[in-house]
Amino acid sequence: AQSVTQPDIHITVSEGASLELRCNYSYGATPYLFWYVQSPGQGLQLLLKYFSGDTLVQGIKGFEAEFKRSQSSFNLRKPSVHWSDAAEYFCAVGASTDKLIFGTGTRLQVFP
């Protein structure tokens, strides 16, 4: 069965520190992969996506993610976190039928 695992429920970092949010997926075919972010009181915003091609994907707000087929991972990274990055982050895989399968989310807290 298709699934997405985000092993970190809650992460706390200091402003200016680097960030890596982990995502592992289980999917039989070539996956479509996404990272969405939900800021407090807001809806889900697409950060970046991987469909094919270059395995290092650049997104908005300075985020990037790397698709590693051998590790079934699609980790999200940012070199220097800003206080406004505090939010909940969701990794998702696109299944063959178009529906998205989400992980449980990682809540990011940023300390000044």
Added chain:
Amino acid sequence: EAGVTQFPSHSVIEKGQTVTLRCDPISGHDNLYWYRRVMGKEIKFLLHFVKESKQDESGMPNNRFLAERTGGTYSTLKVQPAELEDSGVYFCASSLRHKETQYFGPGTRLLVL
């Protein structure tokens, strides 16, 4: 260009009552999706419309949930009668074509008391 909009933003109802949620997709998007996040768990797929047709409704939890998309524009999701476990955030998303990026609305927060 307007994004996906959802109404209402919040709804508080009593067990046994009926609630109808509305989603207006991005203009021109044929694909419309409903998702739900219950009690801080993962966001789960409910169903997918292509225009006015239900393409995939495998995620609908039971027959208390009825989704419609008359005319292929906006969609409604009705819960009748609502139960306590229906509380959560209901998200709507739309995409222009099959397997393209889904753009999400702000969600409707439903609380069943």
